[in-house]
Amino acid sequence: METVIGKYNYWIYIALMMIGFYAMIAKRNLVKKIVGMNIFQTAIILFFISTAYKKDATIPILIKSQEVIDPAKYINPLPHVLMLTAIVVMVSTFGVALAVIMMLYKQYKTLDEDEIIEILRKKK
Amino acid sequence: MKFFALIIVILTGAVLIYSTLDMPDWGDPNSPASLHVSPRYIEKTIEETATPNAVTSVLADYRGYDTLGETTVIFTAAVVCILLLRRFEDDKTL
């Protein structure tokens, strides 16, 4: 029971990750795969942010009037900084993936991955 | 086909949950993520950078080089979108 109370946040985010992973490998439409990739990346970002929490601590914006600053009273700012970079990378890959999908549609007139593989096999 | 995908997803989920039994508890102040360099950033951020916001001072002052790389990443994504998609009206080369 103590393991469930101590680790249930990790398990929730792993469940979200597996939903996104299933959408990436099992759906046939290309846009649904990209949506699955987005869900997967969001779950990873939330997972890292949940490791930064400390009990009875507040946000990492320091109050200037104190003399001695106790680091146990403020949550860890490092995962937040790294996840800002991860969010920007998420937006960039989403934009480039959508541009590639639009060029594929213009060339093959379909968005189904099985039909695209059939057209490529017949062309050879 | 989708049945194989479901089995692979459940196996991956089980391996990941088995590996979290080794990680520190939620809300533990002595976890290794908050022990080595992070207390130094919180303690010294006002006397070295005059910025009460610890996240901005780490992002733009202590780790400013990573933020330069990240700005280049998003700039490259916009350039790729322009290169792939943009068609001008008086372009005769199809």
Added chain:
Amino acid sequence: MIRLYDDLIIQTVCRIMIPLIQLFAFYVIAHGHYSPGGGFQGGCILGASFILMVIAYDINWMKRRFSEKKNTLLMAFGVLIYALVGVLCILLGAEYLNYGILNKIIPTDSVKVRALGTLIIEIGVGITVMAVMVSIFLNLTTFGKHEKGEV
């Protein structure tokens, strides 16, 4: 997005709200030192105000006020500001992106000048993110042909 008719209420409300949204974006960028915010967050809000212009009105209405050439130049200008601040620190004698040496140009404290250096680079990052948001949105929704309007 094929437009059927022009809605008067949405156009009037957007005409009032868009300068206020841009003012709020500048506030978020400038107060990155004292409250949650910073360059990326303020740049996204500023880009969203231009996207609201395209959604409520036509695409040519926005391009008459903010052309595509200015947008692409701003996109590169933001990264240039960031890199040039670092080179300026090398020319004054310290390492790359060490803002403590800007003391020789700007006459303040050796600690307060670091806060000024982060403000300059956050402005550069905000300008770049704004231009990237507008550029990716225009290219993705009109399939590359901006003059034909929204497809």
